[in-house]
Amino acid sequence: MSNSEPGGNSMSEPMVQVHNVTKVYERGKQKIEVLHGLTLDIPRGDFVALMGPSGSGKTTLLNLIGGLDQPTAGEITVAGRRIDQLSSGQLAHWRAHNVGFVFQFYNLMPVLTAEANVELPLLLTRLSAAQRRKNVAVALEVVGLADRAKHKPKELSGGQEQRVAIARALVSDPQLLVCDEPTGDLDRKTADEILGLVQVLNREHGKTIVMVTHDPKAAEFARRTLHLEKGQLLEQAA
Numbered sequence: 001m002s003n004s005e006p007g008g009n010s011m012s013e014p015m016v017q018v019h020n021v022t023k024v025y026e027r028g029k030q031k032i033e034v035l036h037g038l039t040l041d042i043p044r045g046d047f048v049a050l051m052g053p054s055g056s057g058k059t060t061l062l063n064l065i066g067g068l069d070q071p072t073a074g075e076i077t078v079a080g081r082r083i084d085q086l087s088s089g090q091l092a093h094w095r096a097h098n099v100g101f102v103f104q105f106y107n108l109m110p111v112l113t114a115e116a117n118v119e120l121p122l123l124l125t126r127l128s129a130a131q132r133r134k135n136v137a138v139a140l141e142v143v144g145l146a147d148r149a150k151h152k153p154k155e156l157s158g159g160q161e162q163r164v165a166i167a168r169a170l171v172s173d174p175q176l177l178v179c180d181e182p183t184g185d186l187d188r189k190t191a192d193e194i195l196g197l198v199q200v201l202n203r204e205h206g207k208t209i210v211m212v213t214h215d216p217k218a219a220e221f222a223r224r225t226l227h228l229e230k231g232q233l234l235e236q237a238a
Contacts, residue, residue: 014077015176015208016042016065021074023060023231034060036231037074044175047202047209049219052228058212059180061228065210066178067095079175096124100169100207102198104181106161108153108168115140115149118167125172139167142205143197159190166197170207177201179211183218195221 023035034057042048042065050058063069064076067083070091076084079098086094100121108117115136122132140146143163153161162182169177179198183191199221201207211222219225227234 013044014041015044015046015079016040016210017075017077018061018065019075019077021064021071021076023057023064023069024072034231035064035071038231038233040226040233042208042210044208045202045206047199047221047223048211049222049225050210050212050228051214051216051219051225052234056228057231058228062178062180062210062212066099066101066176067091068101092124096121097172098174098176100166100172100174100177102162102165102169102177102179102182104184106153106158106165106185108161108164110153113150113152114145114156114164114167117153117164118171121168121172135171135173136167139171140164142170142201143167157190158186159193162186162190162194163197166194166201170201175208177207177209179209181212181214183213183215188217191215191218 018038018040021035021038022033025032025034038061050061052058060069064071065078067078071084074084075082081094083091083094109120118136118139119132122135127135137146140149143166145160145163145167148156148160153164156164182198183194186194195218198209198211202209213219
């Protein structure tokens with residue numbers, strides 16, 4: 001389950017290019033500029049932690065990179081595609097094939113089994129039922145939950161639920177994983193296990209990962225940490 005070899009020459013090729021991006025939200029007559037002409041390159045195979053105080057623009061930037069939102073101005077290129085130029089329909093199709101999302105609160109369907117939750121993104125593709133089942137089995141194996149495939153969320157621990165959510169993010173074999181506070185609802189030990197899994201996905205499966213976190217210990221699992229404050233990048237630490 002990888003689109004590129006981790007490390008090596010892959011790190012020199014950009015996966016994400018954010019150029020002079022501004023994002024303005026309108027609330028009634030008020031305009032709130034969240035990102036101010038931000039420029040950022042993320043190489044293929046990188047694992048970046050985005051940190052900064054609440055309201056600094058971390059999640060906004062993550063949503064723009066993942067194609068969940070579009071910039072007010074500027075360019076965003078992911079895997080060679082200018083996603084800021086796509087229509088909402090094109091963007092939905094692009095997301096289904098190129099990005100996996102992991103959120104703080106798992107967002108699992110409580111009435112569905114683990115394997116049915118993992119299969120959901122594949123229902124947007126043209127894969128056969130047999131191929132979908134195969135992809136689901138591989139994804140659950142990767143996150144160590146092959147033996148929990150028939151369990152529903154209420155029968156799983158928080159850490160297991162997040163593993164199911166990660167399997168769901170992986171099931172379409174995306175090049176890019178975007179994670180918004182993926183361990184924010186977990187205890188330290190479970191959080192470290194989940195972050196270790198995310199690190200394996202980066203190092204052994206070649207996934208490019210962008211993760212928003214408030215937790216300095218979580219950021220230590222990344223290859224590098226970027227700090228945002230008031231919509232601007234403060235530093236780009238190696």
